[in-house]
Amino acid sequence: MLRYTIRRLVQGVITVWFIATTTFVAMHMVPGDPLTSERATTVEIRRNLEERYGLDRPIFEQYVIYVGNMARGDFGISFTQQNRRVNDIIREHFPISATLGILAITFAAFGGILWGALTALYRNQLPDVAIMFLVILAISVPSFVLAALGQITLVNINAGLGVTVLPVAGWGTVQHMIVPSLVLGLGTMAFLTRLMRSSMLEIMNADFIRTARAKGLPPTRIFLKHQLRNAALPVVTVLGPAIAAITTGGFVVELVFAIPGLGRYFVQAVQQLDYTVIMGTTVFYGAFLVVMVIIVDLVYGLVDARVRMA
C-alpha cells in the first residue's frame, strides 16, 4: 500500500510538471502579453515593466526561473492585480471555491445515488422515465443558463413573499451558498444519476443478491449493504475528477452570484494574459486534480476489497 502510494505520488509530480511546461509554452505562443494595454505605452515604460517582471530575459531562462520558483512554492506577483502575490490570491480565494465545490458535490453525490437507485428500481416505469427526462435536461442545459435561471427564480420568490428568503448574490453566510451550490452541482448530479442507474441495474440481477435474498435477509439490509454499496463504486471513482471539475468549473456561477472564488481569477487571468496567475492557478488546479485522483484510488481500496490486493 505504501509503495503504491509513493509510486502514485511520483507519477503525480511528473504530471504536474508536464502541465506547467505545456501551459508555459502555450501561454507564450499566444499573441500579445500581459503588458499590452489600451493606452499604448512608450518604449521606455514598456522596457521598465519588462524588466520588473523579468520578461526581458530569454524565454528559456524565464522558464528555468519559473520552474525553480514553483518548486519552492512561489508563483510570483500578478500582472493585473499589481501588488498581489499569486500565492495570496490562491490562499484567499480557493477556500471559497472549495466550500462551494464541496457543498455542490455533496448535493450531487447524494442526489445522484438516490435518484439513480430510484430509477433503477422503477426501470421503464413512470418515475424512471420522468427522472431520466429531467436528467437529460440537466446535463444539456449549460451552467450559465442554470445560474441565471436560479437567480431570477430567487428574485421572484423573494419579491413574491416580500421578504428576502435567500440573498440574490454575494458571499458570507450559509444562505449565500445554497442556491449557487445547487446550480453548480446540478449537472454533476444528473451525470451521477445516470451512472448510478446503470450500475444499479447490473447489480440487481447479480447472483450474490439472489443468494442474499435466499438467505432471507431483510430487504432494507440487502438494499443498503449489498446493492447500494456495490453499485456506488463507479460513482466513487468519478467523484475525484468531479470534485476537481466542480471546484475549478465554478467560474460562471461565481460571476453570476458575485462570489469571490478562484474560478473567476482563473478565467480572467487567461483573458488578460496575466502570465503568473495563469501559471499559478493552472498548476494549482492541476496538482489538486492529481491529488484528488490519488485519494479516490486509495479510498476505492477501502470500499472494494478486490482493489486493495492489487
Next chain:
Amino acid sequence: MGEIENPANTVSRTAIKQVLWLSVVATVGFVLLMGLLSWASDLTGGGPRTLSGIDANTGTVTLVLAQEPPQLDSTRATDQVSGMILGHVMEGLLRYDEHQRLEAAVAERWDLRETGATFWLREDALWSDGQPVTAHDFVFAWQTALDPATASEYAFILYPLKNAEAINTGQSPRNQLGARAISDRVLEVELERPTSHFSKLVAFPTYFPLREDFYRSRDGRYGSDAVDLLYNGPFQMVRWVHGAHVRLEKNPYYWDAERIRINVLDMPYITSDTTAAVNLFKQGAIATTGLDAEALDNALKLRWNIKRYQDGSVFYLDFNFRPERITSNYSLRKALELINDPSELVYKVIKIPGYQPGVSLFPAWLNGVNGLFRQEYPPPTTRPNVEEARRYLALAKQELGVDAIPPLVLLTGDSPFSNKHAEYYQNLVMQTLGLEVKIDKQIFKQRLAKMTSGDFDLVAAGWGPDFDDPLTFADLYASWNQNNRGLYKNPELDRLVRVAQNSIDPKTRMDAFGEIQNILYEDVVLLHNYERGIVYVQDPRLRGVIRRAVGTDPDYTNAFIIDTP
C-alpha cells in the same frame, strides 16, 4: 441482461419505496413551490420591491462593482473602477463640480500663466491621519508617477510639466521636475510649453497627492489594501476584501466634510455580469445599475425609470494604413465610407437609447471657443450612396491593379455586442459592394497585440477622453502617437496637432482642431460608428449623483437620500 423483469427485484422495492418516495415528493414539492412563486410574482409585475440598496437612516448607499480595482496607487491606476474609487477617497488640486466646471479643491486659489502656474493650498486640507496635505505631497506624487521605475502607464498625462518627459524616459533625474514646493502651502509649477488645458489636467487621478513617508513605509505595497492607503478625499476606505467587498465611509478629516451627505458607500458585490446586477437591483439590494440591451427590454416592461447619459467615448472603424495593406488605398476607403450608415447602425442594430450616430472623431459634448465645438466647427458628412461607392470601388481595383478585392479582415472584440456589430457590417459590405469581410474575433489583449503589429485591414476601435479638451482626441492620428495603430502619417495633421498643443489662444487651437476634423474626413476617411450612451436605473430616493464623461463617474460626493420618492 434483457428487458425481462426479474420478480426478485420487487422484494427490496417495498421497503425502500417509502424512504425514496418521501424524498421525491419533498424535492418535487420544493421545485413546484419555487416555480409557482416565481410565476405568481411575474404576474404582479415583479411584486413589491423592498429597496434596501438605500438606507436613509444610516445614510448608506449599496452598489455593485463591475470589477475589483487592480490596486489603488493613484500614480499607476488606469482603469475606470479605480478612477471611480480614487475620485471618492482622494482629491487633487482642483475638481469638477456638478456643472462640469473646475472648482477649488485642495488648492484654495490658483494662478495660471503661459508657461507656469501657482497653487495656494488650503490650510484645512488634511490626510486621514490628521496631518496636513502639503505642496511636497504633490511634488512627490508627480515625481513618483514619472519615475521610470514606477512604469506608470499614465505618466504621459504629466508631460506638460517641465522636464517630465525627460525624467520619464530616464534622461533626467526626478528632482529636475518643474514642480517645487515653495512652502508647505505654495506649489510652483513650470511648464514645458504653453498648456491651455493644464488646470483640467490637475483634476486627473495621476495628479493626486501622495505622502512620501507613508508611501515609503508601505515598502512597495502602497495601494494594495485598505491599510496601505492614506486618504485626503471625502471618503476613506474602511474595508477591502479582495474580489468581494469594498466599503467607503465618510472621512472626518476631509476639509469639506459638511458638503458630503452620504455616510457610507458600500460595495459588497463584485461582478461584471449585468444580469446579476439587474437582479440585485430588482431585489432592491443595490441603488443603481447599468442596463444592457436585454435588461433594457425587461426594465421597460417593469416601467422602471430609465436614465441615460453619454460616457464621452466615440467608436469607429479604423483603417490599416501600412502600404502593404489594401486599405492604404484612398478609393477603397472612400467606397467603404459611402456605404457606412451610422444612423442605421445605431437605430436599427444597436437600439439602445442614448447611443448617438457618429459623425466626427470629436464627440458632441466637447467645448469650442464659446459654445460646443461641433456647433462652431460642423463636421463634414457624407450621405450613404451605393452607386457612388461602386464607382470608387472600381477605381480602387484599377489603382490596385486587381480584378477582385481580397477579403477584408475586420478585427473585433469577443463580446456579443461587438459580434453583432461586426456581423452587421460584414453583411452590409457584402450586400452593397459584394466584398467579403472576414471577422477576426479576439480577446482584449490579443486584439491590442494584433492592432499594434498591424494584423488587420479594419479594426473596431474606440476612444474615451482623458481630459476635457478636444486635444484628447485630436492627437490620435499624429504620427508619433503610439495609439495610432494603423500608422497613419500626414505632416499637415502633425503640424496642426503641434499648433494646438503649443498655443493657449482658444481660437487658434479650435481652428486647428477644425482643420484636423477636415483631414479626418477627407484623407483618413474615418468610418464613424457611434458615441456611446449608458442607460441605467437608479433608486428614486437617491438624488444628486453625477454621471459624466470626464472626471469621477459616477460621483456620489454631491448625492443625498430623500425619504419618499
